[in-house]
Amino acid sequence: MEIPRHWRLKQQRYRLVGEVCQHCESKIFPPRDICPECGGEADTLYTFSGNGEVYSYTTVHEGPAGYDDSTPYTVALVKLDEGPTVTAQLTDVDEDSLQIGMPVEMVTRKLKNDGDERGMIVYGYKFRPRMAVA
Template structure:
C-alpha cells in the first residue's frame, strides 16, 4: 500500500472507524457513502468498540506475495459486537486454539514490511479477548 493511501485509511485501519446511517441506524464497516438498507446518504462516522466473536476462519498455507514469512496464519470472519462482519488476520493465537464462537478483541499489529528499508504497514488484527500476549506479530 502506498504512503498516501495508508495515511487516508488510518482511521479505518487503526481505530475500526466505520459509518452509521442517521436515518435507519444501520452500521457499516468498512465505511460506506450510501446506506445499503435505506439508500440514504446521511451517514456519519462510527467508532466500533473492537470486540466480537469468531464467526468462521481458515488457515493460510499458501500466502500471497509479502506474507510468505507468516505462514501458516489464520484469517477469521469476525462478527463485531455491533453486528457487522469483517475479515481480519488472527494474532497471538495457536492454530489449534481456534474455534467458532471465540470471543475476540482488536489489536494493532504489523501487517507487512517492504524489505529491510521499506515502509512498515500496521493495521488491525484480532486475538482471543483477554489474551495477555505482548508478542508483536
C-alpha cells in the same frame, strides 16, 4: 508502493473507524458513505468497540507477497458486536484452540512491510482471543 492508500485508510485500519447511518442507525464497516441497509446517506464517523466473535476461519500456509514471512497464519471472518462482518488475521492464537463463535477483540498490529524492509511499515487491525477485564 501504495503510500497514499495506506495513509487514506489509517483511521479504519488503526482503530476500526467506520460510519453510522443517520436514517436507520446501522453501523457500517468499512466506511462507504451510503448505508448498505437502507440506501441512505451515511457519513457520520463511528468507532467500533473492537469486540466480536469468529464467524468462520481458515489457515493460510502460502501467503501472498508481503505476508509470506508470517505463515502459517489464520484469517477469520469476525462478526463485530455492532453488526458488520470483517475479514482479518487472528493473532496470539493457537490453531488447536480455534473455534467458531470464539470471542475476540481488536488489536493494532504490524500487517506487513510495504515492499521490502526499506518501505513503510503498514499497521492495522487484527483480532485475538478476548482477554477479560477483571
